[in-house]
Amino acid sequence: MTTLVVGASGATGKLLVEQLLHRGERVRAVVRSCDKIPxxxxxxxLxxxxEASIADATDGEIAQYVDGCDAIASCLGHNLTLKGVFGHPRRLVTQAVQRLCHAASKNGSDKPVKFVLMNTAGNCNRDLNESISFAEQCVMALLRRAVPPHRDNELAAEHLRTAIGQNNASLQWSVVRPDTxxxxxxxxxxxxxxxxxxSAIFNAGKTSRINVAHFMAELISDQATWNRWKGEMPVIYNQQ
Incomplete structure (x- = not known):
């Protein structure tokens, strides 16, 4: 199996690459600079x-990245700087997910490509109508308007949930939602x-990045784990 990892030079992306390699999986990693990879x-x-920017890649280049891959994992996120949070592209994750899904759907694979998206516990799974308190709804509404990365996370997951859906012949997906x-x-x-x-706002839990990477690697490499969580948005916390 070959997995395309985007955001592979990030704090969690590097750990995911390592986890997959330890399982004997082939990995194709897209990074801005090789200097950020150990x-x-x-x-x-394997x-x-x-070495490329996923945001600046052409459609043809995206197709080349996806070609021959059995799974795609996105650990993309915005840098926690003023420019990273409020600058462009504000829909970095959403646009990457949309373009990668489009390329994968044209790939001609004889079995569905797995797509694993790293997201956030602050994003609700609207398939389940998850309820949150009124106070949390108010905070989330503020974040949605004032903090572009939060809305980007929501829209990226929504693309998988609604545009790809549960019965797509080319793609299956799982959205991993860690807390703090x-x-x-x-x-x-x-x-x-x-x-x-x-509550992700008023009683947040903790999730280590290496546990996120481990779970994402399990989804990709272990079919039983995938069968359990495909088409869902599992929330993971460290065991207390």
């Missing part, structure tokens, strides 16, 4: 690196849930 990974025989991200050196106990078990 040398130990760059030397791995890793090929494409923290750094840990090793994979620890964590639990996936169908919906949030706590």
């Amino acid at each position: 040398a130990t990974l760059l030397e791995h025989p 890793l090929s690196v494409v 991200l923290i750094n840990e050196a090793e994979v620890s106990e964590y639990q996936p849930h169908v919906s949030p078990t706590r």
